[in-house]
Amino acid sequence: MEKWECTACGYIYDPDVGDPEHDIPPGTPFESLPDDWVCPQCGVSKEFFQKMD
Amino acid sequence: MRTIILGNGLAGTMTGRTLRELDSSAEITIISQEKYPYYPRPNLIDFLAGELPLNRLFAFPPGWAEKQKLEIRLGKEVTGLDVDEMAVEIDRKERLKADQMVLATGASPLLPAIPGIDRKGVFCLRTIDDAVSLLEFLSTGPEVVVLGGGLLGLEIARAIHKRGLKQVTVVEYFNRLLPRQLDETGAGLLQSQLEKMGLKFLLGKEAVEISGQEAVSLIKFKDGSQLTAGAVVVASGIRPRLELAVKAGLASNRGVVVDDFLQTSRPGIYAAGDVAEHRGRIYGLIPAAFDQARTVAYNLAGQIKKYEGSIPANTLKVAGLFLTSAGLISPEGEGFEVLSKLDKENGLYKKLILKDGQLVGAIWLGSKKGSQEITRLVQAQKNPGPYKSDLLADDFDFSRLNSLY
Known part of the structure; x- marks a missing residue:
């Protein structure tokens, strides 16, 4: 599954890890994150993420 | 130990949050002039574009601060800073004392001093x-x-x-x-x-x-x-909000001057984010404010940490256009090697700047393929070695660069 990077602060969302702090279980692809999910590091919205190669 | 943080923008908030991670018993007070809880400023762009409603600008859910045991006082103006007593005055009436402090007062927009700048509209x-x-x-x-x-x-x-x-x-x-x-x-x-x-x-x-x-x-x-x-x-730049620091007698230039531990001229008072001037430089960029906030938090927690500066790297997205700009992009002087490739038809432009074999700057426009790897190479000031001549090729397998680390 593809990793996505926050263009504001550089945080990398790794689907294999998820975002346990915000109840996102491992195995959740970026596309399936809820609309109101925000960067756990700096708080920008999903729109600021870009897919990594 | 009581820490007072002035400002609840990114630098102030991230300092508080990181300090809490490092020290579960620290007393942390964040004082904010704005009446809203922390929001990342880039979200304002999406709000302006109509892509993000007002209630979704905020980074953390209601109750977050309480859970983190951060005392965040919104809509309060710090009217005085007493660096000898390590105390602040709030709204001209209340006095709060601390053991250490962080100036994260950010910046204001720089408005040109021209007639009509205060006009309606x-x-x-x-x-x-x-x-x-x-x-x-x-x-x-x-x-x-x-x-x-x-x-x-x-x-x-x-x-x-x-x-x-x-x-x-x-x-x-x-x-x-x-x-x-x-x-x-x-x-x-x-x-x-x-x-x-x-x-x-x-x-x-x-x-x-x-x-x-x-x-x-x-x-x-x-x-x-x-x-x-x-x-x-x-939108013609920022002006660090220095007034309090200057009045309090802290060393300042264009920003509040900090050393490599992000400490101001008064031991125990730190500065981070847009207000801080480190080695003559004010970054005005989120990743730098982030690095600084974390460094300050470690120092506040007594885990001494040095800040060596940040290498600016920006990935800009303008309506689907990708632009990455990292490090030195317009070299002046001798000893630089520049490699570039322009493909107007497809809106592609790539440029690499090397000094003594090391990659010191890059522009990557119109393509995101390889941009992260190139940015990392610039940030690490790596010598691309055998791959130098391949880096501009659109079909280069950038994962091969991993062997350089």
């Missing part, structure tokens, strides 16, 4: 309140002029255009867009791409007056030319 974009009043004014559908062709100016222009206002012109003082991130070739390419989307540009123009009956109607330039404008958005 002139805006800037720094806070939620700024965004709300700008949006309200835009509902009448004015011709919009954005003063400043830097990152923020372009983002604002794109957002306003996306919202449905078709007459949006960006005015830039330099003769190219993004003078800090792009060279002439790259800026020209970016401009033509943005023009295709419907934005207009005026380069090499210095505004000298904003005139009108009551509200703005005209911008006058130094060369005698003028431009009709129903609304003006100023």
Whole structure:
């Protein structure tokens, strides 16, 4: 599954890890994150993420 | 141990949050002039574009601060700073003492000192309140002029255009867009791409007056030319908010001067983010504010940590256009090697700057493939070794660079 990077602060969302702090279980692809999910590091919205190669 | 943090922007909030991670018993108070809880400023762009509702600008859910045991006092103005007693005065009446302090007061928009800058219809974009009043004014559908062709100016222009206002012109003082991130070739390419989307540009123009009956109607330039404008958005840089620090006698220059531990001239008082000047430099960028906030938090927690500076790396997204600019992009002097590739038809421009074999700067426009790997290479000031001649190839397998680390 593809990793996505926050263009504001550089945080990398790794689907294999998820975002346990915000109840996102491992195995959740970026596309399936809820609309109101925000960067756990700096708080920008999903729109600021870009897919990594 | 009580820590007072002045400011709840990114630097202040992240300092508080990191300090809490490091020390579960620290008493942490954050004092905020704004009445809203922390929100990342880039979200204002999406809000302006109509892509993000107001209630989703905020980074953390209600109750977050309580859970983190952070005392965040919103809508409070710090009216005095007593560095000898390590105390602050709030709203001219309350006095709070601390063991250590952090100045994270951020910056204000830099407004050019020209006649009419305070006229109705002139805006800037720094806070939620700024965004709300700008949006309200835009509902009448004015011709919009954005003063400043830097990152923020372009983002604002794109957002306003996306919202449905078709007459949006960006005015830039330099003769190219993004003078800090792009060279002439790259800026020209970016401009033509943005023009295709419907934005207009005026380069090499210095505004000298904003005139009108009551509200703005005209911008006058130094060369005698003028431009009709129903609304003006100023995005021509930031000014660190130093007043408190200066009055308190802390060493300051353009920003509050900090050492490599991000400590000000008064031991126990630190500064981070847009207000801090480290080795002569004020970054005004999120990743740098983030690095600084974390460093300050470690030092506050007694785990001494040094800050060596941040290498600016920006990935800009203007309506689907990717731009990465990292490190030194317009080298001056001798000893540099420059490799570049321009493909106008496909809107592609790549440039690499090397010194003594090490990669010290890069521009990557129109393609995101490889941009992260190149940025990392620049940040690590790596020698690309055997791959140097392959880096500009569109089909290069960038994962091969991993062998360099």
